[in-house]
Amino acid sequence: MEWLGLQLFAELPATGRIVIDCRHEPLLVLIAFAVASAACFATLDMAERQSHSENPRAQRQWRMLGACCLAGGIWAMHFISMLAFQAPLEVHYDASLTGLSLLIALVVAWLAMSSLDRSEMRPLHYLQSALLIGLGIVLMHFVGMAALQTGAQQYYQTGLLLTSAAIALLTSLAALLLARYFRNGAGTLHQAMKYGASLLMAGGIIATHFTAMAAMTLVIPADTALRLPSGDNSLQLGLTVAFITLLISGSCISAALADKKLQSKEEDLRRYSMLLNQLDQARASLQQAAHYDALTNLINRRGFNQVFAERLAEQDPSQDRLAVMFLDIDHFKRINDSLGHDAGDQLLKVIAGHIKAATRSHDLVARFGGDEFCVVTSLKGHDDARHLAQRIMQRMKDPIDLSGRRMVMSTSIGISIYPDDGLTAEELLKHADLALYQSKGSGRNSLHFFNNSLKSRATLELQLEEELRVALLEERGLCVHYQPIFDLQSGQVAKLEALVRWQHPQHGLLSPDRFIGIAEANGLIVDLDLWVLRHACEDLAQLHRHGYTSLKVTVNCSAVTLGHEPLANEVEMALFQAGIAPRHLEIEVTENALMGDIQRTICLLKRIRAQGVSLSVDDFGTGYSSLAYLKHLPLDVLKIDRSFLQGVPGSQKDREIVQAIIIMAHTLHLQVVSEGVETIEQYAFLEANGCNFLQGYLLSRPVPLADLRPILDQLDRQQAAITACCDTALQGSPDLFADTPGYREVASTARRGH
Structure with missing residues (x-):
């Protein structure tokens, strides 16, 4: 079968002269392997950057760079290896076919990078992608071989030709698996394994090329004159191509390394920002726990002391008046003893709701613990405080359904007035507590205002x-x-x-x-x-x-x-x-x-x-x-x-x-x-x-x-x-x-x- 002047799957002709003095320049072969290795390493880096990028535009850019690195490396390896081929013939290269082989390499590399962009890869996906990429590599190789103009015809042995195609397929599959595996990870071991994977991939590509070269036999037709080579600049040209390819691969690797460091810093910044947010949330939670009662969601004693002190600092003793009310639920202990603490907690929630409903929106309502509550309200005179206390006591008489029982609670209230009964939070609370003690002592379910006799009696x-x-x-x-x-x-x-x-x-x-x-x-x-x-x-x-x-x-x-x-x-x-x-x-x-x-x-x-x-x-x-x-x-x-x-x-x-x-x-x-x-x-x-x-x-x-x-x-x-x-x-x-x-x-x- 003849394709682009290549005799594929064909027997050698009966006439003609076989060129047997063919060899490869070892230095150029090593350079080709180095170029392939660098390109593979750069491609693995590009695949890693592509998977880690969250921006679709950045993903496309890394995909394009990866495709260029891989295509350039494969094509440069092939071209340098062709330059390393030495035969007793004058060698020329067809520019159009050489360019076509480069284009094929780009398409193959693009397919490879696109395959790595899948969120989930199944075995069938790996096989399909490896088949397309392997065929593309084989196609690129033989198009490149067709660009080789020596005056002799190229005949290929069927067994080695199929072996080359199989190596290309296996190399493509291994490359996909390795690139997929090395998308994530960090550390010295990960980096060393990536170097090894690059050498393995480059070895597969080299093996594909030289297996195909081993399958080739040059035959000079009997009626064709033999043209000896006039000059050899293969080494200079190979070094130039290698330098350009390595420069591109190195630049891409540097860009990947810089992006990795930048992304690491961004992740650190995000992590730091997340930690700050968590710290703010924890601080808010601690603030809530430190200043609010978990059961009733009212301000607790600590929060009350802070807010009340700030509120007192804003008051003018000559004009403003405040009432501080201490509330104690009458016989609350009986509820805990008879129905249990869970029922008591439910009752406290309902009572807290009753107190909030009886007060105004700007009144300060707090739970000090147990069945003790405190209310601070602004007023014009004693009657305002008395009316509010009576409103709370009346609201407390609303029936409450608890554990299958219908009950009515009552409260005792002690009241102190700012600034008449004190100028500080400590004085006002102490005096309200003394008034509450009097309310409880007089039969409960009552309210009393503080007076100096209470203080004298408490002192006594x-x-x-x-x-x-x-x-x-x-x-x-x-x-x-x-x-x-x-x-x-x-x-x-x-x-x-x-x-x-x-x-x-x-x-x-x-x-x-x-x-x-x-x-x-x-x-x-x-x-x-x-x-x-x-x-x-x-x-x-x-x-x-x-x-x-x-x-x-x-x-x-x-x-x-x-x-x-x-x-x-x-x-x-x-x-x-x-x-x-x-x-x-x-x-x-x-x-x-x-x-x-x-x-x-x-x-x-x-x-x-x-x-x-x-x-x-x-x-x-x-x-x-x-x-x-x-x-x-x-x-x-x-x-x-x-x-x-x-x-x-x-x-x-x-x-x-x-x-x-x-x-x-x-x-x-x-x-x-x-x-x-x-x-x-x-x-x-x-x-x-x-x-x-x-x-x-x-x-x-x-x-x-x-x-x-x-x-x-x-x-x-x-x-x-x-x-x-x-x-x-x-x-x-x-x-x-x-x-x-x-x-x-x-x-x-x-x-x-x-």
Whole structure:
């Protein structure tokens, strides 16, 4: 088959002369291999730049440069290799065919670079592209061989010709795979592998060319005269082509390297910009977390302090007025205890929405934690603050559906006014908190404004707290007074109730209501109760030594002390140190104190009662009054609160309540003590209804130990007079009390408050 003067797949002619003295210049062969290697390396760099470029225009530019590098390298390798071919003939090159071979190389290179631009390459794609590129390389080679003009005909052996085509196909496939692989990566190993891949690709291209050259046989026709070469400038021309090609490849490699560094800097800048954005987002998140409550999305305490301080700095004390409102949700702890903290969180969200809905857009609303909220609003007078607080309280009364229940909450509010109640955020918040404390103390679901008396009282309470600590530590100033409890059956004083007093150096003798609340609020109540217990036992032992051996002492125990686990051991130790029998001690607890952790309370009381100590419940009827619990408690005595006796005997309802309590207590096998007895009529009524013990000002006020013995002797002497007065009262003739023997002495004693 003849194509462009080439005899392909043809047998050698029978006539003619075969040119056998053909060889290649080794230096030019090496130069051709170097050119091919540089071109392949540049092409791999161009493919890498093409895949990394995000701009379509830049991708086209790198594709064009890559195609030029690859085409120039393949064509230059072919041309230099042809220059390296030396035969005993005069050699010329056809310019048009030489240019056509270069054009074919460009098309082939463009196809290769375009194949590498695919986002996804499947095996079929690789085979199709390799086939087209391989055929293109073969076509370029034989067009270039057709440009070789020697006067001899070129015959090609079929086997080597097909081998050359196969090498071209495999080289094209390997080149595609390697170029695809080396698009990504960095480092020394990656670069070394790229050098190796370039040499491998160049070797394949060289092998394709020289396999085809090995398949060629030059035959001079018999009728053609032999023309010997007149001159040889192949080396100069080869070096020139190699220099130009290497210069182009080097320039492209330099451009790729510069672009890679520039892109690396751009990526660093983008990464830096991304880090800055992430840092800004993290800073914003931290700012949100630091200054806003995650549950309600309201400003938290820290954010409030900052915003409120800035707002105060902008205010003019002579013109502007602000109200600071402290809000506390009433009995919120019950929600957490009964429905759980998740339900409590949901409730807080709803409450925060209610508060926001009741305030104005420019009002500052914050959640300080737990169920505490704070509102700052501008106003013209106290009425504006009162109206806003009432609006919040009214909005809080909207029913809330929570965990299948419909409930209504209330709030207590304390208000301070700027600049009347303070000029700084700390002062205003402290004063609003004091006003809130007053609202909670007055029954909750109310609002109060701050006044100076609250501050004075808070200052006094703080002073009393500090001095009470010292008094307990040094056992100085505290004392115990005793109020007799009269046994109606024996007609004698049977018990003494121990009541703590504080002889304050500035304020005189303080009753428990002045400092018990302070002790409970500041963790001093346990130490105070135990102090009273020890001193009461010691004083009772002293009375026993003076002949009052039948007396018992009753000591009060607060709810906090009842939760003190070592209480049973403390009671045992106090009895042991005083040297008195447990039957002479009675521990008195309030009804509300019993209703805490009922199971633990029952266990503790049983341990105390097992020692032989009596137990009584105080203020019965003022708390839960749960008979279901009362029947399980290990009690001995029930004490009727004085509030039920105030209307006796004039109020029928009060008489019926007292009668019912006495009957109920006796049914449960409990003895009954009635406190607050102040009149003969009350004495007579209680005696007639089976009350066991009496306590009150009719008999004696609480007195110190030093004054107690004369009171006890006097009460024993007055027993006959009191009994006579009671008989008269029972006959319904209170006007005759004045003529009853001993009545004037009893009445005088009651009025003096012994």
